Structure formats: C-alpha cells, structure tokens
Amino acid sequence: MTTTGRAQTRKLTAKGLATRERIVRAAAELIYEHGVQNTNNEQLREAAGVSGSQLTRHFPTKESLVRAVLAWQADGIVARHQVPELGELDSFAALRRWADSYIASQDMVRGGCTFGSLAAEVVKNEPSHRDAVADGFYRWQELFRSGLGKMRERGELRPEADPAALAHLLAAAFQGGALLDQAAGDSTPLRDALYGALAYVESFASQR
Numbered sequence: 001m002t003t004t005g006r007a008q009t010r011k012l013t014a015k016g017l018a019t020r021e022r023i024v025r026a027a028a029e030l031i032y033e034h035g036v037q038n039t040n041n042e043q044l045r046e047a048a049g050v051s052g053s054q055l056t057r058h059f060p061t062k063e064s065l066v067r068a069v070l071a072w073q074a075d076g077i078v079a080r081h082q083v084p085e086l087g088e089l090d091s092f093a094a095l096r097r098w099a100d101s102y103i104a105s106q107d108m109v110r111g112g113c114t115f116g117s118l119a120a121e122v123v124k125n126e127p128s129h130r131d132a133v134a135d136g137f138y139r140w141q142e143l144f145r146s147g148l149g150k151m152r153e154r155g156e157l158r159p160e161a162d163p164a165a166l167a168h169l170l171a172a173a174f175q176g177g178a179l180l181d182q183a184a185g186d187s188t189p190l191r192d193a194l195y196g197a198l199a200y201v202e203s204f205a206s207q208r
Helices: 003-010 014-034 041-048 052-058 062-080 092-103 106-111 114-125 127-153 163-184 188-202
Strands: none
Touching (some): 014 041, 014 052, 014 062, 062 114, 062 127, 092 163, 114 127, 127 163, 163 188
16 A cells, blocks of 8 residues: 555544445455456445445545555455464475465465456556555565575575575465466466475575
C-alpha cells in the first residue's frame, strides 16, 4: 500500500476500517474469480454488502481499488511466511517447512498463488500498477533474502552464496510451480520446483 493509502486508512473510524476491509476482501475474491476487467461495481456492492456511496467514498476509482487489493494480497502472502513455525526463514529446516506447507496445500492446486495471479494480470493490462506489484514481490522476497543473509553471516552458507539471487530463485520456483500445479491439478510440479530450488540453496552449505 502506498504512503498516501496508509495515511487515508489511519483516518478512518473502526466502522470505516471494517467497511473498507470488507470491500477489499470481496474485491479480491471477485477479481481472482473473474479478473479485473470483468469485475464491476454492481457485483462488488452486492458481494460486500455496501452502497454505491460507501464504495465510492473508500475507492473513488477502480485503480485505487485494484492497488488496495494488490497490497492486501501482498500482506497475506507475507503474513503466511511469518508464522511462528517458520521463524525468520533463516535455516535449512525452516525453508524446508515453508516448502512442505505449500506442497501440502490444496490452495495451490485449486487456484495457484493469489498475489501472483493478480500480479500477472495487472502487469500485462495495467502498467500503472507495476510499482505496486514490484513492491509486493519485493516485500515477499526480502523475507528470504534476510533469512539467507543471516545464514551466511553465521557461516551456514558459504561466502559466495548470494542471498538476493537465491531469494529470486525461491520466489520464481514457487510462482512457476504454483501455476503448473493449477494447470495439472496436482502438487507434483510445485514439489519438484521447490525441492529443486532448495537443493540448489543447500549446495552452498558450509562444510564443517
């Protein structure tokens, strides 16, 4: 979410925040199901249970709504990577748990990555949202980069390991595997992609 968007959100009452959240959540579901271009205000008002004036008050343009949905989806994927069992993603075991949690999830088979699916659509059709997409991916990959950086600092990864490059690899393996999962209807592609990426990361393990 942009700095302006955050400032506007802070000015809302508790009731206003709840209404805004309801609109964004409904929009995310509709856009994921039908795409940005095929989602209209009438569908959104019905799904969120809001009036036209409420919708316009919170999101005067479709662009502002799409950016809010992108930020909301990015918040979700970041939050999922910050659950206690994954810690700071700063160990080989934590990275393996991360991969296993997605491989076991039927969400990837049914619909792929929600943020990635929306990002692919808006980058192609709405170039003005490219910065919001880039910000979401950066926030997500930064979790990997930070964790891998700590592993290198502790000597668990060799000095030549590049945390930023390895973070790109993990994110790309996840996004590509999730798409193939969705197409195939099973989790084999994601498993192969993530385990292959983790094997490469582990190839930089220090020999002690």
